[in-house]
Every structure is written in C-alpha cells, then in structure tokens.
Amino acid sequence: MNPTAMNASRLSAVRGEIVHFLADPAADPRALEHFADGVLIVRDGHVAECGPAAALLAKLPSGTPLADHRGRLILPGFVDTHVHYPQTDIIASHGEQLLEWLENYTFPAERRFADPAHAAEVAGFFCDELLRNGTTTAAAFATVHPASVEALFAAAQARRMRLITGKVLMDRNCPEFLRDTAETGYAESRALIERWHNRDRLLYAITPRFAPTSTPAQMALAGRLFREHPGVFLQSHLAENRAEVDWVARLHPEARSYLDVYERAGQLGMRALFAHCLWLDDTDRRRMAERGAAMSFCPTSNLFLGSGLFDLRRARALGVRVGLGTDVGGGTSLSMLQTLNEAYKVLQLGGQSLSAASGFHLATLGGAHSLYLDDRIGNFAPGKEADFVVLDPRATPLLARRSAGCTTLEERLFVLMMLGDDRVVAATHVMGVPM
Template structure:
C-alpha cells in the first residue's frame, strides 16, 4: 500500500495462538470468524473482531476484503538444508548412506558462488510459496554458500537463521575444513551477517561424527562469545549414527552429552530429530533451554524412527517443526503436519489440529526464542502472515463444507492441504508471493 496510509487492514477469518494448546486448552487460541488484522509499518497494530475494529480506524484506512479465506501467522521451519534442494526425493537410503551417496556430492557444487546464488533464490522463493516466512537453514562448508543464502533472504526481507557447516573429519576431502579455518571463516561470516536486518547466524557443526573434539570446542566457544548467536546440529536421528557416536566418544554418557561437553547446549541451540534420546537427555535439553526440531517427513523417508512429542512436552523441552529438505520430502508445512500426525499415531500419541498449527507457528518461534517478534498477531509483532484458501482443491472445498467446528476445519487443512492452499504470503506486511490465478481481494477505504 502507498506510504501515505499509516494504517492498512485485511478482513478475513483469523486464527493465531497465544500459548501451547497442550497447556492452555481453548484459551491458547484466538479465532475471529470475521476478523481484522491492522498493520502499521510492517508490524501488527491490532487484531480482533472486524465489527469492533472497523469503527476505530481512520476513515481513509485501506481495508482489503479477504472474507472466505483464513489468515494465520507465517510458518516457521526450524530445520532445513538449502543445499539439498536438488536432491529431494532421491531413492532408497538411510541416513549415513544418504550422506555419502547424495548429500556430499550435491554440497560439493556450492564451491561455485553462482550455483549457490541460483539455488538460494529458488529455495527462498519455494519457502514463500509454501507459506514459510522464517527458517533455520544449513548451508555448506563453503562461506560463499552462506553469503548467497543470506543475500537471497535479505532481498526478500525474510527472517532467516543460517551458518557455515563445520566438518573436519569423516567426510570427503572436498568438503573438509579444519578447526582453525572453520573458526576463522565462521567469525568472518558472523561479523558480516549476524543481526543484519532480519538475519541471524547459527554456528553449524554438521553432527558430532564429522567434527574433531578441537572443532567441537571451537563451535562451543563461538556460541558463547557472540550475543544472540544460534547453534544448530543433528542428534540421535538414526540408530546406526548413535552407535557410531558411541564408538567415537566412549567418554560420553550419550550422543547429546557429546554436545554438552563441548558447550553446545543452551538457549538458541536447536537439534534436529532427537529420536533416540532418553529422559536424562530430554531433561538436559529442557534445563539448558535447548530446542528440538521434529522432522517427520525425513524421519519416515529415511526410516529413522518415531519422535516422542509427549515425553518432550512432559519434560518441558521446546519443540518446533522442520521440513528437513532434502531428506524431508516437502517444503510444505501443511504436508509436514500431515506426516507429524501419522508419526505420532504410530507412536501411540495424538496430535490435535490446534497443537499442530501452534507448533508450525508460535511453537516454532518459541523454540527459536523469537516469539516476541514473530509467530502470533500480538501487537508489535512483525507482520509475517499467510492467507489460506479453503477452496484450493475440489476435495478440500467439499470436505470443509461439511466441517462443523474450527478444529475439524484445521484438521482437514493439514491432512488434505499443501502448497496449493497458500493463496498469499506476506513478509513484514508486504506481499511476497501470490498464487497465480487467484483473486487478491477487493481493497477499499474504510
């Protein structure tokens, strides 16, 4: 909208979360069947019933009528590999073989800055097309791969957390750094990017087997040294991987303990998978403020195992959702919720629709310690949001016409929905993606 309008508003059905439904029940969710989202300078000014808020707006406030659609906060992907975009849907391996056969050869190409830039642009556009406005992503060992990803996200004004992968052992020579070069290159990237606009840096040891103790110490020191820095890695994804870590680190009580011994647990540390953990590990994650990224599509695709959400919740661990592309099979958070429901069913647990959408929005933001900035429509939050089309497919439209409650409708959206449901994606209040062939809605002054 023109800068002459200090306020603008969108009218639609609105759903967002104030807390975890597993803790606060119905009070965790705000639902406005006919709601108004009021924006000012890329942030949420107000959110509530249209009947109440329309009367309070200045007479010339532009109001976009999107009734018949649903507005939610943008999705938060807490674990994804941008460098694996081109190997998504590669057949037939489990984790360690997957790395050797597909991942390492694909990541070798990111030594070329032009290739990194092309993939980074596609990756960010694909996130937006699927309604994801914030992501925590792995680059490769090459500093240019990090520059390319941050440049692409910055151009789209996205909130992105990323970092250079650290690997100085048990990997191909063409992807191997050293403890010294990894630290030097990481420091330069931190100084260049961390805290620049909406970009944040994550120290990124790939996983314990591919970093020497010296490099793990370096990663822990970097994590502690810079205010607000993140750390991301993998833990306990695959039983063969867990056994390998036990051989490499006989001194450690568990796989997670390896990271703790090197100072890598704490607020803003995020570990993908967390399947083969015990309650001592989960309690350590909760006590240190570390977070888990639940990656259902990759856990099923790579045959890794079933995440235990109930135990994580019972012990107070922060949990977000990750697509984990390219072991994961979709950029769509709706498709990821579909598989999360099935993983938990197989594990004797039940995922409500409300809890699922919480995990994809405010829960993800909370796991990244960004819930004061994103993840809800509380006043002052950054205006990252999506517009869902309940009639995106004939089957979805037919099913929702027979749904009697919001819970039933949300559940149908996560089980039948995919990228086609994302009619629009807004970043800091600006449209960054609109589904072709779909009406944007009628804009008029209030």
C-alpha cells in the same frame, strides 16, 4: 515482489477469518484466539491491532488499503526450524538411510556450492519456495563454503525474511572437497557472524553438521564461538538414526550419550537447536530442558530415511522446546501443511495424537518459541512482525467438499492439516507486504 511497496511506511489492513495462538493449546485450552470475521491492522510492517471486523473497521482511517480475504483463514507465517537449502535439488532421491544418504546424495550436491553463482541461484529459488508454501521464518543449513552462507542471507534479506543460517563445520569423516579445519572453520564462522548476525532480520547459527564429522578440536572451537557471541544460535543433528548413534558411541567412549558430546564441547544452551532427537533417553531430554535447548521434529524426513518415530509426549512432559522442521532434502516437502500431515501419522504410530490446534501452534508460535523468537514472531500480538499466511479451504475440489461438511473450527483446521499443501496458500505476507 514490489520494491516500492517493500519500502513503504504506511497503514494497511487485511480482513478474513483470523486464527492465532496466545500460548500452547496443549497446556491452555484458551490459547487459541479466533475471529470468524476479523481484521489485522499493520503499521510499518508490525502488527498494530487484531480483532473483530465490526470493531476495527470503524477505526481505520479513510483510504487505508484493505485486502479482503473473507472465506479464507489468516494465520501467522509458518516457522520451519530445520531445513537444508543446498539439498533442494536432491529432494525425492531414491532409497537410502541416513549415512548412505549423505555419501551418495548430500555430499556431491553440496560440492557445487563452492560456486557463488550456483549458490545464489539455489538460494533465490529456495526462499521463493518457502514463501510460496507460507513459510516466513526458517532455520536452514548452508554448506561448508562461506559463499553458500552469503548467498542465502542475501536472498532472505532481499525478501525481508527472518532467517537463521551458518557455515557448516566438517573436518573429518567427510570428502576432502568439503573438509575445513578446526581453525579455518572458526575464523570463517566468526567473520560471517560479524558480517551478518542481527543484520535486518538475519541471525547466525554456528553449524557443526553432527558430532561424527567434527573433531574434538573443532567441536570445542564451535562451543567457544557459541560462548563468545551471545545471541547467536547453534544448530546441529542429534540421535537421528541408530547406526549414527552407535557410530558416535564408538567415536566418543568418554561421553554418557550423544547429547553429552555436544554438552562437553560447550554447545548446549539457549538457542541451541538439534534436529530429530529420536533415540534419546529421559536423562537427555531433561538436560535439554534444563539448558534451554530445543528439538526440531522432522517427520517427513524421519519416515523417508527410515530413521524412527519422534516422541512428542515425552518432550512436552519434560519441558523441552519443540519446533517443526521440513528437513528438505531428506524431508519430502517444503509445505508445513504436508509436514503436519506426516507429524500426525508419526505420532499415531507411537500411540500419540496431534490435535489440529496443537499442530498449527507447533508450526507458528511453538516454532517461534523453540527459536527464542516468540517476542518477535509467531502470533498477532501488537508489536510483532507482521508475517502471515492466507489459507484457502476451497483450494481444491476435495478440500472444498470436505470443508463444507465441517461443523467446528478444529475440524476445519484438521482437514487443512491433512489435505492441504502449497495449493492452499493464497497469499504470504512478510512484514505486512504480499510476496
């Protein structure tokens, strides 16, 4: 990262094969915009113009820096709508389902984030890994420790990333060393909101881990924070695992469903983001759509922890906002390409299909839409923040061989989705600057 370049206010451009979305291709076949030889012009970190090279090169002032990526694809930066940065060091830990995973791996790992130095070191590594994989925006969990939130915000701010995070709230059914109270959780969250929300590209998310680890008093205060601070986010987990769903039913016999627990606490609405959403009925899905809440589809985690299969067809049919999440460390890769690979397989098992266009939309503009950020990121419309990724379809011998035989853009994108990983990412730009 070049600090001088980061602060530069100038015009620049990048040339290559440009692919982005103007809408959801599942609903509008004209949604994908493609320039086989395109130019993206960036001014002061924002998209100035995007179009065919023949037209735009002639408009560039003499001496404008031009990065030449012909033979590679340029797409908007990937959007990861659910990931746990404190679980970076327990990714690929063997053999548990959700509740055992928390006890045996997650909680011991999160204990270490009481140390600000440890939090800062992991946060820096985590942000660098996101960028190395082409992810420029993420909604991430921290831990119960305010220092863990400070560390991640600081790391993202230094890299000019758009990042959403917040202090985890847990005042029951968790180890004492990770337990706060309803009152301290509220006060610490409010102080973090005042310090970090809307600072540069940073946004705060009120973060009850999930209903079983917060008392009704803490859930109510989290809902109060959500009302008191318009524009903040709320993130949690919902209906990931059958044993978890049964546990919630025992803890909350008054509630119609797991989702109803959040709604009763005032936590359902615009900018509320719930990971997994596997074991829901259509009443819950309709309620999420009506209230403007979003789901994060986390396929690698759902497979790794044996949780279940996401129903994208029903979510779309009922109008629910959906983004894609890696959910590391239950998820097994920070690569959104690998996550799309597993999303395709999960949907195949459920008798559904995911086109390459729909997959890449989900990872870019769709994710931005689920986070209510599609006015700022997600495509190359003029004025958007110029976050983008350069993908090399010849990054590996197999990819190069398979891509050479492709006859359509859809086929080439599908091959990238199924065979691609971090090796495909030739460059990641944040606000127009290579990282």
